Amino acid sequence: MNLPPPIDPARHALFIDFDGTLVDLVDDPTGVVISPEAVERLGQLQAACAGAFAVVSGRRIADLDHFLQPLQFAAAGVHGLERRDQPGAPVVPLAGPEGLDSIRVALGAGVVAEPRLRLEDKKTALVVHYRGFPELQEAAIRLVSAAVGEEPGYAVMKGDNIVEVHLAGMDKGKAIEALMAHAPFQGRQPIYVGDDTTDEFGFYAVRKLGGVSIKVGDGATEAEFRLASVDSVHRWLGVARREASQQQGETQS
Structure with missing residues (x-):
C-alpha cells in the first residue's frame, strides 16, 4: 500500500469526501455517526491550514452541516451542484x-x-x-x-x-478546481481524499493541479496513494493535527 505523505498545513489545501471517508457506509444514510473528537480534529486542521479545508460530497450541504456541527466549513455538495465557497457563506445551487x-x-x-x-x-x-x-x-x-x-x-x-x-456539467473534480481558484485555497497544493468511483473525478483534478490524491479502501483508482479504511483516515488526520499543534507551539515559543 502506497501510504500518503503527511499534511503540511503551511502549503496544503485539504479536500475530503464524507461517506466512506470520514464515516463508514451504512444501510441507512441518515444513521451515520462521526465522533465529536473527530469533528474537533477537523476544525483544528482547518485552522492550521488557514481555512483551506472543504468537504466535497454527494450529499447536500445541509446534511453535511447536520452531521459535522458545530463545524463551519467550505463545501461542495451533490457532486458540486451546490457550493459554499467559505464558512458561513450562503449555499449556491448551480441547478434547480x-x-x-x-x-x-x-x-x-x-x-x-x-x-x-x-x-x-x-x-x-x-x-x-x-x-x-x-x-x-x-x-x-x-x-x-x-x-x-x-x-x-x-x-x-x-x-x-x-x-x-x-x-451534466459538474462533478467533484470541477468543484475542487472552482474552489482552488480563490482564497484561501488559491496558491496551495490540493489534497483530495475519497473512496468511491465518483471521487475519481476529484483524484484526476488534483493530480492535474500537482496535488495529492488518496483513495480509501480497495479497487482500481486514479489516486497515487491509499488508506485502508475510515479508521486509517482518522489516524492520518490525527497525525497531521498533532504535528500542526507542535509547529504552532514552536512558533509561539
Whole structure:
C-alpha cells in the first residue's frame, strides 16, 4: 500500500469526501455517526491550514452541516451542484430541481414497483439506492437508464450501492478546481481524499493541479496513494493535527 505523505498545513489545501471517508457506509444514510473528537480534529486542521479545508460530497450541504456541527466549513455538495465557497457563506445551487421533474416521476413509479429500491431526492440530483440488495444492481441501472432515455444534458453516475442522475456539467473534480481558484485555497497544493468511483473525478483534478490524491479502501483508482479504511483516515488526520499543534507551539515559543 502506497501510504500518503503527511499534511503540511503551511502549503496544503485539504479536500475530503464524507461517506466512506470520514464515516463508514451504512444501510441507512441518515444513521451515520462521526465522533465529536473527530469533528474537533477537523476544525483544528482547518485552522492550521488557514481555512483551506472543504468537504466535497454527494450529499447536500445541509446534511453535511447536520452531521459535522458545530463545524463551519467550505463545501461542495451533490457532486458540486451546490457550493459554499467559505464558512458561513450562503449555499449556491448551480441547478434547480425542476430540470429533473420528468425523471423524478419515472423513478418514483419504479421504486413503487420494486419497493426494495429506495429513491433519495436531493432536489438537484436523484439517487436510487439498492444497499442490502446487491442482486438489484442491474434493476437499478435499468430503471435510471430508462428514466433518462435519450434525453441529453444528464449525467448518470454509478457509486457504492447507488445509481445517481443529475444535470451534466459538474462533478467533484470541477468543484475542487472552482474552489482552488480563490482564497484561501488559491496558491496551495490540493489534497483530495475519497473512496468511491465518483471521487475519481476529484483524484484526476488534483493530480492535474500537482496535488495529492488518496483513495480509501480497495479497487482500481486514479489516486497515487491509499488508506485502508475510515479508521486509517482518522489516524492520518490525527497525525497531521498533532504535528500542526507542535509547529504552532514552536512558533509561539
